[in-house]
Amino acid sequence: MKIVAANTDLCVNHSEAYSKVKGAYSLWFAAYDNLTRDDFLKRLVVLPETGDRAREVVRFLIHNPERWK
Numbered sequence: 672m673k674i675v676a677a678n679t680d681l682c683v684n685h686s687e688a689y690s691k692v693k694g695a696y697s698l699w700f701a702a703y704d705n706l707t708r709d710d711f712l713k714r715l716v717v718l719p720e721t722g723d724r725a726r727e728v729v730r731f732l733i734h735n736p737e738r739w740k
Contacts, residue, residue, distance in 0.1 A: 681728075685727065688722070688724035692715065692728055692732070696711050709736070712729050712732055715729050716729045
Protein backbone atom coordinates (compact mmCIF):
# COMPACT_ATOMS: atom_id res chain seq x y z
CA MET A 672 0.00 0.00 0.00
CA LYS A 673 1.36 3.40 -1.02
CA ILE A 674 1.36 6.14 1.61
CA VAL A 675 3.03 8.91 -0.40
CA ALA A 676 2.52 9.54 -4.10
CA ALA A 677 5.62 9.27 -6.27
CA ASN A 678 6.11 12.86 -7.50
CA THR A 679 4.68 14.80 -4.57
CA ASP A 680 4.88 15.06 -0.84
CA LEU A 681 1.15 14.34 -0.56
CA CYS A 682 -0.43 11.08 0.50
CA VAL A 683 -2.07 9.10 -2.28
CA ASN A 684 -5.59 10.30 -1.39
CA HIS A 685 -4.62 13.97 -1.32
CA SER A 686 -2.53 13.56 -4.47
CA GLU A 687 -5.56 12.18 -6.30
CA ALA A 688 -7.74 15.01 -4.98
CA TYR A 689 -5.10 17.54 -6.08
CA SER A 690 -5.11 16.09 -9.60
CA LYS A 691 -8.90 16.25 -9.77
CA VAL A 692 -9.00 19.83 -8.50
CA LYS A 693 -6.43 20.88 -11.11
CA GLY A 694 -8.34 19.03 -13.83
CA ALA A 695 -11.60 20.70 -12.84
CA TYR A 696 -10.04 24.16 -13.10
CA SER A 697 -9.74 24.02 -16.89
CA LEU A 698 -13.43 23.11 -17.17
CA TRP A 699 -14.47 25.89 -14.80
CA PHE A 700 -12.14 28.33 -16.58
CA ALA A 701 -13.95 27.71 -19.87
CA ALA A 702 -17.43 27.63 -18.34
CA TYR A 703 -17.03 30.80 -16.28
CA ASP A 704 -15.16 32.76 -18.94
CA ASN A 705 -11.62 33.19 -17.64
CA LEU A 706 -12.25 32.48 -13.96
CA THR A 707 -9.13 33.19 -11.91
CA ARG A 708 -7.53 30.36 -9.99
CA ASP A 709 -8.17 32.16 -6.69
CA ASP A 710 -11.86 32.62 -7.47
CA PHE A 711 -12.10 28.99 -8.52
CA LEU A 712 -10.61 27.81 -5.23
CA LYS A 713 -12.85 30.12 -3.19
CA ARG A 714 -15.94 28.83 -4.99
CA LEU A 715 -14.90 25.19 -4.76
CA VAL A 716 -14.18 25.23 -1.02
CA VAL A 717 -17.75 26.30 -0.14
CA LEU A 718 -19.61 23.88 -2.42
CA PRO A 719 -21.36 21.15 -0.42
CA GLU A 720 -20.56 18.68 -3.23
CA THR A 721 -16.82 19.12 -2.72
CA GLY A 722 -15.40 16.06 -0.98
CA ASP A 723 -13.40 16.21 2.24
CA ARG A 724 -9.99 15.49 0.67
CA ALA A 725 -10.61 17.95 -2.17
CA ARG A 726 -11.68 20.61 0.33
CA GLU A 727 -8.49 20.01 2.35
CA VAL A 728 -6.40 20.37 -0.81
CA VAL A 729 -8.26 23.54 -1.81
CA ARG A 730 -7.69 25.10 1.62
CA PHE A 731 -4.03 24.16 1.38
CA LEU A 732 -3.75 25.77 -2.07
CA ILE A 733 -5.50 28.93 -0.88
CA HIS A 734 -2.89 29.31 1.87
CA ASN A 735 0.01 28.08 -0.29
CA PRO A 736 -0.65 29.33 -3.85
CA GLU A 737 2.96 28.63 -4.86
CA ARG A 738 2.19 24.90 -4.58
CA TRP A 739 -0.13 25.00 -7.61
CA LYS A 740 2.12 23.34 -10.21
